[in-house]
Amino acid sequence: MKTLVKLLLFTIFTVSVQAQNTIEAPKGFTNDIGNMVSMLDNLKQRVERLVVNLNQEQTDFLLDENANRIGAIIYHLAATEAYYQVYTFENRGFNKEEREKWDMALNLGAKARNELQGKPIQYYLDIYNDVRTKTKELLKTKDDKWFSKKNRSMSNHWAWFHVMEHQANHMGQLALITKRL
DSSP states (O other), X not given: OHHXXXXXXXXXXXXXXXXXXXXXXXTTSOHHHHHHHHHHHHHHHHHHHHHTTOOHHHHTOOSSTTSOOHHHXXXXXXXXXXXXXXXXXXXXXXXXXXXXXXXXXXXXXXXXXXXXXXXXXXXXXXXXXXXXXXXXXXXXXXXXXXXXXXXXXXXXXXXXXXXXXXXXXXXXXXXXXXXXX
């Protein structure tokens, strides 16, 4: 009887874990775009889990004098995604107004290290959420043919793959930093 219960529990656990480890296009998206949205959202959720409960001191923590603060890194992820929105949907870079809004977070460095602090982690997560909401609204208007279309030096698919890999790289950085808190 014990063996049967263990086997049943193992099966239930395995099925529930496997169900979470799938890539599926959310409703309203074409297949390839939806799969990318699924992966982008998964990474975003994992980034958020690392930082959502940080206090102000932790949000502003600097690993060393050349590092970036956790809040600034989240802002950087939003800025990068905002850049790829205009690049892929409007075939351009940032205009003057957008550069004023995003440039410091996009490039980070000493100025960002000094200025991007003193705000709660939710401030940065809200910016990230707003950008992702816009990304998903824009991607819903496109199809897989658009996704595979070349946009200057890269396809739209590759551009959004780059946003995803960029998030993954910074997720690793955030994991390292939060373990040092």
